[in-house]
Amino acid sequence: MNMHSDTALRDEATSLLSDHAKSEYDVIRLRAIQALTAIGASKSPAFVEALLDDDEDVRQDAAQALGALGVQEAAPQLLENLIHDPCGEVKLACVTALAELKSEDAAPYLRALVTGRGEEITWDEDELHQDEWDDWLDTQIAAIKALGRMGDASAIEPIVMALMDEDGQELGDVACEALGRIGEPSVPTLGVFTQSSNRRLRHRALRTLASIGGSEAEAILRKAVTDKDGAVRLIAYEALMPNDAALVEQALTDAVEDIRIAALSLSGFSEPELLDRMMRDPGAKVQLALIERLDRNTPIADQNDLRWQVLDFLATGQQPEVSAQALGLLAALAPELVADRLNELFSVESDDLNAERLQWAIVDALATSPLREAAEWLQRACRSPFRSVRLKAVASLAMIVTDESRPHVNQQQGREMLLSFALTPMPISEKVPEETPQTDIAALEEAGLDVSEAGENGPTSSLGAILGHDAIAAEMTQEAEEDEVQPLTPREQALLAKATRHPKRRRVALDDDANALDRETRMSAIRLLGEVKGMQIMLAQIAQDLETEIAQQAFAALAASVARHGTELAEDQLVDLITKGLSHTDSALSLQALKLLQQADLPHQDALRGKLRAMLKTGDTPFRIDAMHILTRWDGTPDVARSLLDDISAPVRQSAMRLLSETAPDQAAAAIVPFLLANPEQRILTYVNDSSPAVVSIGRSLLAELRDHDRRAQWPVMISALADLLGTPSQAA
Numbered sequence: 242m243n244m245h246s247d248t249a250l251r252d253e254a255t256s257l258l259s260d261h262a263k264s265e266y267d268v269i270r271l272r273a274i275q276a277l278t279a280i281g282a283s284k285s286p287a288f289v290e291a292l293l294d295d296d297e298d299v300r301q302d303a304a305q306a307l308g309a310l311g312v313q314e315a316a317p318q319l320l321e322n323l324i325h326d327p328c329g330e331v332k333l334a335c336v337t338a339l340a341e342l343k344s345e346d347a348a349p350y351l352r353a354l355v356t357g358r359g360e361e362i363t364w365d366e367d368e369l370h371q372d373e374w375d376d377w378l379d380t381q382i383a384a385i386k387a388l389g390r391m392g393d394a395s396a397i398e399p400i401v402m403a404l405m406d407e408d409g410q411e412l413g414d415v416a417c418e419a420l421g422r423i424g425e426p427s428v429p430t431l432g433v434f435t436q437s438s439n440r441r442l443r444h445r446a447l448r449t450l451a452s453i454g455g456s457e458a459e460a461i462l463r464k465a466v467t468d469k470d471g472a473v474r475l476i477a478y479e480a481l482m483p484n485d486a487a488l489v490e491q492a493l494t495d496a497v498e499d500i501r502i503a504a505l506s507l508s509g510f511s512e513p514e515l516l517d518r519m520m521r522d523p524g525a526k527v528q529l530a531l532i533e534r535l536d537r538n539t540p541i542a543d544q545n546d547l548r549w550q551v552l553d554f555l556a557t558g559q560q561p562e563v564s565a566q567a568l569g570l571l572a573a574l575a576p577e578l579v580a581d582r583l584n585e586l587f588s589v590e591s592d593d594l595n596a597e598r599l600q601w602a603i604v605d606a607l608a609t610s611p612l613r614e615a616a617e618w619l620q621r622a623c624r625s626p627f628r629s630v631r632l633k634a635v636a637s638l639a640m641i642v643t644d645e646s647r648p649h650v651n652q653q654q655g656r657e658m659l660l661s662f663a664l665t666p667m668p669i670s671e672k673v674p675e676e677t678p679q680t681d682i683a684a685l686e687e688a689g690l691d692v693s694e695a696g697e698n699g700p701t702s703s704l705g706a707i708l709g710h711d712a713i714a715a716e717m718t719q720e721a722e723e724d725e726v727q728p729l730t731p732r733e734q735a736l737l738a739k740a741t742r743h744p745k746r747r748r749v750a751l752d753d754d755a756n757a758l759d760r761e762t763r764m765s766a767i768r769l770l771g772e773v774k775g776m777q778i779m780l781a782q783i784a785q786d787l788e789t790e791i792a793q794q795a796f797a798a799l800a801a802s803v804a805r806h807g808t809e810l811a812e813d814q815l816v817d818l819i820t821k822g823l824s825h826t827d828s829a830l831s832l833q834a835l836k837l838l839q840q841a842d843l844p845h846q847d848a849l850r851g852k853l854r855a856m857l858k859t860g861d862t863p864f865r866i867d868a869m870h871i872l873t874r875w876d877g878t879p880d881v882a883r884s885l886l887d888d889i890s891a892p893v894r895q896s897a898m899r900l901l902s903e904t905a906p907d908q909a910a911a912a913i914v915p916f917l918l919a920n921p922e923q924r925i926l927t928y929v930n931d932s933s934p935a936v937v938s939i940g941r942s943l944l945a946e947l948r949d950h951d952r953r954a955q956w957p958v959m960i961s962a963l964a965d966l967l968g969t970p971s972q973a974a
Contacts, residue, residue, distance in 0.1 A: 247937045251967055254940065255282040257947055261960065262287035266953075267296040272960040274299055278306035279968030292318050297328040304331060308338025316344040323350060327365035329376020333383055340387030348393050354384040355399040356406075382415055389419025394426040401430055413442040421449040428453060432461040435473075444472060451480035471497040482507050498524035505530070513547060520551050525560040532566050538611055541575035549575060561598065569602035573610035576618055583618065591626035600630040608637035616641060616651040620658045623762060626755075631762050635662065639769035660779055662766035764794050771798030777809040781818050789827045796822055796833035803840045815841055816848070823852050828861070835867045845875040857881070862890045869897060879905040886912050898928035906935035910942035914962075921958040925965045940966055 261273040274291050291303035304322060307315040316339065323335040339347040353359035358377050381403065388396035397420065403409060404416045420427035434446035447465055450458040465477035466488065478492045478500050492504035505519055519531035531551065541549050555567035571579045589596040604622045607615045622634035641647060642655040767783060770776045777799060784795035808815065822834025856868040865885065872881045882904065885897040898916070902909040913928050929935055943963045946952050
């Protein structure tokens with residue numbers, strides 16, 4: 242949006258905001274400076290003038306802007322504020338700005354601030370006693386960072402003094418960062434830090450030396466390779482080994498696995514020598530690193546393959562994670578050679594945790610297998626007793642059949658398997674967890690209903706529609722008549738409807754429930770079919786399932802498929818399916834049907850217009866939003882969006898305004914600007930899409946309002962909105 246903003250509009254805004262930066266009201270001046278920063282108005286004289294403002298917030302924001310925008314001519318005044326401005330936050334902003342401008346004149350003052358408040362610098366002592374916080378502590382850190390950014394070698398001594406101050410704050414990280422930016426002059430100092438009793442400081446100093454480089458830094462790092470701290474040795478080895486083969490050989494015998502792994506990658510061994518060395522290494526991390534480096538694109542033809550020898554050896558080792566990864570890669574590259582092991586593994590019961598780890602690793606490797614047989618073993622894994630393995634296997638099948646670069650894998654078989662899982666009705670356990678009976682009042686309260694006697698009872702809507710089941714509604718109505726229950730208020734009806742749509746969720750252990758596991762597998766397969774091309778006819782069939790949850794999942798998958806692949810169904814078939822879905826008593830299913838209608842981009846349908854119009858009046862928020870978009874597309878006018886600008890739901894209002902900015906940008910200002918003024922907590926970016934005409938229309942409307950002195954009380958809101966509209970996201974923030 243900001244890239245397309247009208248240049249004349251931006252220039253006009255800069256001029257007007259510069260005038261407002263001189264307002265008699267501090268809040269207007271502050272917002273004006275912030276807005277000028279957001280739109281990048283670096284040439285505005287208002288910034289430097291604002292450094293002398295009576296309001297410290299204005300001075301602080303002006304200083305930050307001058308540094309961020311790189312206004313070099315502001316350096317003298319920024320230095321004046323650093324020295325004489327009593328406000329600590331303004332000083333802090335000036336330090337950062339002067340560093341960004343690389344002001345040499347400021348360096349002596351910044352060095353003074355590293356070790357103290359500076360004799361020539363004015364501070365507000367009353368502020369210290371009032372806030373119980375010394376602003377110098379923040380300024381000290383900012384000054385160290387600033388001197389590092391400026392590469393000031395003269396700052397090394399004061400930085401060391403500050404770091405060694407036993408009563409001072411922890412400065413190790415920020416000091417090493419600054420010394421690293423200063424570069425080679427800092428090397429002797431960093432060498433001293435490598436001998437510190439502070440472990441964190443030693444590590445940080447060594448990393449900084451490694452980044453600086455040079456012969457002097459290298460000499461210090463060479464001493465560190467014999468340090469008793471393994472982490473210190475690792476830093477030194479990683480820095481030196483690329484240029485020293487002798488150190489590589491030395492590192493291969495180190496006790497730390499990460500050091501050996503780093504050395505092995507630089508060893509220069511032939512492939513057989515390297516594999517043998519890593520295979521026989523006692524460290525699990527080294528062995529896993531070996532598995533990672535093996536070729537995964539070429540199948541293993543026989544047991545003479547070096548990879549077979551390595552993986553077979555590791556698969557029978559004592560490291561559980563290594564064994565799992567090795568067996569997994571064998572399954573992906575040589576399934577025929579380990580068929581007996583795989584058959585035995587996939588026949589275990591659900592209480593074998595080691596088997597779950599092995600199965601998961603196998604499925605993970607099969608997902609990227611180059612072999613046609615991968616789909617067959619994934620089919621076997623889809624019937625695993627372990628939930629994590631099943632879901633991973635089903636997802637892997639979907640990944641294979643949607644990857645156009647893998648025709649060598651049996652994609653057709655994978656599609657057929659996914660479809661079989663999606664079509665197979667799974668038995669559902671009839672066990673219902675026992676719960677403590679609740680009283681009617683307690684149940685209503687738990688659902689969030691207002692059971693107080695306040696308020697008048699309104700007309701009761703169809704209970705069958707609320708509950709989604711006429712038989713249950715009739716039974717409840719009969720019980721209510723017998724118990725003389727009072728009719729629900731409109732609010733209670735709405736809450737009850739919401740409660741029935743969103744039942745309480747409970748954590749269920751599925752590994753021990755075969756029926757639930759089968760059902761979840763089916764649901765996952767249906768969802769994944771939405772990613773597979775050519776499955777819309779089958780998804781349309783599943784969407785007519787008598788079980789609501791299955792049908793709902795199919796509608797959602799169908800919408801995803803249409804969005805991904807375009808419409809594959811005949812128009813009349815699609816319209817018929819959507820019509821049935823929109824008429825369903827289950828609101829979640831109806832919503833998915835509505836989303837399918839929106840994705841399908843069908844031409845105007847007279848048979849569905851009435852349903853969509855009804856949704857605008859009585860539907861929940863998601864229904865109203867989707868229906869509004871569809872009707873707007875069909876009508877080709879912004880009338881529907883305009884009718885919902887005052888909707889009770891904030892998301893509906895936002896969506897309506899965004900839609901209005903797309904379809905009728907010349908009308909956007911008339912709706913959005915008054916809303917922003919009435920709702921100052923809102924941001925204009927929420928309501929405006931990437932529409933240059935809308936930006937210009939709203940921007941000019943805001944500028945007109947900012948010239949109306951009768952609207953002065955609302956200028957701060959307008960200025961912020963203009964900054965959002967014309968500024969880049971980072972600057973506006």
